[in-house]
Amino acid sequence: MKSFIIIGHKAVTAPFSLNDLPGAAGRMDILCRCINAALFLSHDLRRDVRVYLVLKGGSPEKLILFEGSRLRYLSPDERSAASLIKKALEKNAQEFWTESTPGVSIRKGDLADLLAELKTPYLNTGTGKKIIYLREDGMDIRGKKFEEPVFVLGDHEGLTEDEEKIIMEHENEIVSVGPLSLHADHCIVLLHNEMDRAEKRI
């Protein structure tokens, strides 16, 4: 299983208009592109992927989960992912996961809650996962092996100091995908390619 956590610092926690994802919805377009990059193959879905969105643009913060193995109704376009996020936000979010559409669930919670949960056997995610995050001064991903990785990526604002501190409370590793600073969804494509190559041994 490969998990991606994407932090949306401005992403709203209430239903929003599909016609203004970057503005009124708080750069929800970024999260939608990350869902695409994490889950889509050509004419197929990556079934071994979970994408967690951390929506920080409202109170309380909310978490949304997209599970590749169970996902339905997702098309590659931003609006399609946004529509499933919106449907999740229409649910009355609890302290536990509630499924809104097949493969999409929502709960109240923040990054610390999520990382703590991923350390428990809940959702069969196992224990002791290493949290991997991207920074330009990190170790190059080329040739690296990732086992059951949990990647944390920020939106256009990157990760805040507070978020880095929360990550530091877990076993972690800092990696870099290349010489230039890239959008989160582009980083996800590069991470997948490295893991695809390792799995196929090319």
Added chain:
Amino acid sequence: MKSFIIIGHKAVTAPFSLNDLPGAAGRMDILCRCINAALFLSHDLRRDVRVYLVLKGGSPEKLILFEGSRLRYLSPDERSAASLIKKALEKNAQEFWTESTPGVSIRKGDLADLLAELKTPYLNTGTGKKIIYLREDGMDIRGKKFEEPVFVLGDHEGLTEDEEKIIMEHENEIVSVGPLSLHADHCIVLLHNEMDRAEKRI
């Protein structure tokens, strides 16, 4: 200069609704994501990139050019790229390029016209460019050097036999980005990363 040609087999050649890019606009969402992947860095644009779209979903076929060095008003979301394409399609396209917004131009023409044009000194693109296209049986891109490359990518339908034949009339090379079949925009991210690494020698 790095050029990307994206073929939209169903992409409409008349103005379209921004609210249904995958359906009524003929998978225009794919072309929009390719524009994003080809042109965006984190908080910057790739100035040394040109993206050519081949719109085949109407008659006559039309070509649209996005030039990184001159581009304005483009945001990373699909709807933003779609809006600039729509504005271009509102122009009365001629046999020569007409600029619709800064850095975006349109003309009548098809893939053969475009490849012929790229062989001439027009647009300072030089002569004798090698056309590079992606296929799963191509040579791995890792470690390859690309000089003034012209990449050709298909949308969800890949390249047709006729399109491959047109490319075969030019000096060409077939490459592969990895072991799995990916969306065109994801391939562009991987091509850029390889070129970024070569330029920075990492």
